[in-house]
Amino acid sequence: MLLGVHSADAAKHAEVKVLILGDSLSAAHNIPVEQGWTHLFTTNIGASFAHTSVINASISGETTFGGLQRLPELLRQHQPSHLIIELGGNDGLRGLGFDQSTDNLRQMVRLAASQGVTILLIGVRMPPNFGAAYNARFQQIFDKINAEFDIHYLPRFLEGVAASDPALMQEDGIHPTALAQPILAQKVTSIMAEIIRGASD
Numbered sequence: 001m002l003l004g005v006h007s008a009d010a011a012k013h014a015e016v017k018v019l020i021l022g023d024s025l026s027a028a029h030n031i032p033v034e035q036g037w038t039h040l041f042t043t044n045i046g047a048s049f050a051h052t053s054v055i056n057a058s059i060s061g062e063t064t065f066g067g068l069q070r071l072p073e074l075l076r077q078h079q080p081s082h083l084i085i086e087l088g089g090n091d092g093l094r095g096l097g098f099d100q101s102t103d104n105l106r107q108m109v110r111l112a113a114s115q116g117v118t119i120l121l122i123g124v125r126m127p128p129n130f131g132a133a134y135n136a137r138f139q140q141i142f143d144k145i146n147a148e149f150d151i152h153y154l155p156r157f158l159e160g161v162a163a164s165d166p167a168l169m170q171e172d173g174i175h176p177t178a179l180a181q182p183i184l185a186q187k188v189t190s191i192m193a194e195i196i197r198g199a200s201d
Contacts, residue, residue: 015051016196020153021067021108022086024059025124025157028181029060030170038187041192048189049196063090064104070099071108075115077189082195083112084188086122086157089174092138093126105145118195119151122188125158127173152195154187 020026020038029038042054056076057070067087074080085108091101105121112119123142126135139155144152161168161180168180176184 002083006160009196015047015053016082017075017078018045018054018084018192019076019080019083020054020056020058020084020086021062021071022056022084022122023062023090024058024175025055025062026058026086029175031178035181037176037181037184037188040182041188044064044185044189045192048193056151057140058086061090062087063094063096064088064101064108065091065096068104068108070128072141075112075117080117082120082192083110083146084120084122084192086124088138088141089093089124089126092134093174098137098141102141102144105141106148109145109149109151113149118199119149120188120191120195121145121153122157123153123155125156128163130175135157152191154191157184157187168184169191 026036026038028038033039036057038054038058045052046053057074059066064087067085085105086096088101109119109121121142123139126138142153142155145151146155158176161176161183168177168183169175170177
């Protein structure tokens, strides 16, 4: 009987393994790694869910194409239960085709979903100098993927950071400073906590 109780308890508290696949926004660009949002998120989510681990596979300069190429091996190696995709910014900065970026994200979502992985897609934006029209079209990439699939979605990652306080953005106008990282970490922690709690209900 005790074995049955322990087995049930183990199932209830099954390990949550979160894989983060991102670019420089998630790779602590130009700031200490321990001050980046991914590190803060790891601490935050671990405090609420003891059986949670986080693997940050983010690389500065990464594109949706690069992420798609790396994802199969990352899934095989880490076998995550959850995947956070924060990619696309470098596609936009390099002027890559919107359709290609959309298809790369689509293939990543399909691949992860086929393995039973729960997905959180994070939408990013271009710097203001790219213009409102370009930014609106760029945002549609993420909106379209969200509409196509049963995934979780954080549409505007830098909202409340990029235009609210100059101290929250680095001089390049692209990367948040260390001061902004707790804000970003809290955004992801809040939605991920809801996802984990929802799965356990």
